[in-house]
Every structure is written in C-alpha cells, then in structure tokens.
Amino acid sequence: MSKRPDADVLPGLLLVDKPAGLTSHDVVARARRVLSVRKVGHAGTLDPMATGLLVLGVGAATRLLGYVGGHDKTYDATIRLGMATVTDDREGDVLTTASTAHLDDDAIHAALAAQTGPLQQVPSSVSAVKVDGRRSYDRVRAGEAVELAPRSVTVHSLEVHRIERPTTELVDVDVTVTCTAGTYIRAIARDAGALLGVGGHLTALRRTTSGPFPIERAATVEEAGAALLAGGGAGFLSLTDAAATVFPVRVLTLPETRALGYGQRIPATGAPGPHAAVDPDGRLAALVEDAGAVARVTVGFPAA
DSSP: OOOOOGGGSOOEEEEEEEOTTOOHHHHHHHHHHHHTOSOEEEESOOOTTOEEEEEEEEGGGGGGHHHHTTSOEEEEEEEEESEEETTSBTTSOEEEEOOOTTOOHHHHHHHHHTTOEEEEEOOOTTSSOEETTEEHHHHHHTTOOOOOOOEEEEEEEEEEEEEEEEETTEEEEEEEEEEOTTOOHHHHHHHHHHHHTSOEEEEEEEEEEETTEEGGGOBOHHHHHHHHHHTOOTTEEEHHHHHHHHSOEEEOOHHHHHHHHTTOOEEOOSSSSOEEEEOTTSOEEEEEEEETTEEEEEEEOOOO
C-alpha cells in the first residue's frame, strides 16, 4: 500500500492497549499500515510479554513523545518466587529453582517493601538499554555476556494484592507498582527473589497508566487508528487535546500567535515548566517555557 503524505493525516496521540506477543515496534508498524503513513513513534517500550497502555504519536505529535515517555507509570504484575530466569520473566530459560516452603507472608511483604523508594536498579540484561550503540538484548542473543550499570529509579508504591502458593515450592504475588520512567518491573521481581534467596521472575505484566493517560481510554491499534481517521473516537487524542492533557494551557492572544509565527518571543507565563500555547482558534501553536521575562518556544507546531 502506498503511503499518503504525513501532512494529510491528522496529528495526534493513539492510546493503544497492546496485546501480548507484539513488540512496541510491531504496534508502530501496525499503526503505519492502518494509517498509511510513515511518521509514527511510541513513548515507553513494552516487552512482548507485557500488555497494556502504549502511547503512539502520529505526525507532528511525535514531538510530544519525549515529554509523555518521561512521566510516571503504573503496572499490574504477577511475581513468581522460587525460580529465576535468564530474562527475569516467564519467557526466559530457567536459571535456578529453590523451595519457597519456608517463606511466610511477612517475609515476602518485607522483601517487596525493600524494592520501594529511591533505588539503584540494574536493568535486565535482555532490556532495550544500549551498550556501545547496540541493544543489550541483541548482545545477549548473540552470546555475549552483558553487565549493565545500575540506574537511579524511584518506586513510589508497591501494593501487594494477593499471595498464592500454586505448589509447595512456588509463590505467586499479585502487585501494583507506581514508578518513575525507566523502572524495570522484571528487575523488582528478580531483586526481591534474590533478597529472599529463592529467585524471582515476572509471569504477567500490564501497564495501566502512563503519565496522565489511563488504560481505560485505550483501544486496539486498529480502533485507535480508525478514530484518528474519523477525527475522533476511542483511543485517539488530537494534537491540542494531547498537549492540554500533559501540560498547563496558555491561551494566546492574536498578537502573541503572530509573534510566535514569526519566531519571536512573547511575555513569560509566570509559571515553571513547559506550557501548551493554544491560539484563539484552539490550535496548538507551540510548547513555550519561560526564559527570564519572556517565554521561548521549545517545540513549534507551525500551521499547515
């Protein structure tokens, strides 16, 4: 199928409920096919095993993805204790097994509580972290031994919903985790299992929020793409609505709109951080941020 010019497609965000078995790149490729455009990107990778919210940007909205991807995330997950795997999830080969028969609920709660707050977390060796320009998982699959440096993350909360013992040797724990971007839930399972001396990995993972966007607003990639083409519907946010959801809104006067169009600065907003500058017609003109007494454009969205 030939690609239509990206300018012919309404820019915006697609809120996609990713199914298991697809990579984030697979979802982007599906969106490109649905919309017949090239300019589609995603904010925040989800592993193939994982399901849930994946935010895609289409056209000019790809310029928002760097801001969207940096927001806190929430996940529902199931951690299995008593078994460690190469990938820290159910898809990897088993490295070790150990009986959990001696563990009581208090010990499990304590080990998971230790995974909250500011952490120096070592990503899984099969993560998408780049090592000398190549993804870590590509190096591992090529047979290389990879050791990744720890990174600073914060787990704001880890709520335990259920502790179940499917066998005398294993424990499954259902949790909800709220954390900063870049946190690996697989690493939480791995590290809690290591602390308990029995190993741990993920058997299920679902992202339920990404910044201000909840899974309840998501749809399949096909449904979200159709909503974009129709100008509205489940799973689609227009460029202006998307920016207004992420940033405080500054409504521009007509002279301010003209000034931004000429690349000029306008008076400061008086508040920190980027603002969505919306013109009198309701169109997103730019993201602006104070620089002293004036506000400068950090990302522009010129009129077509």
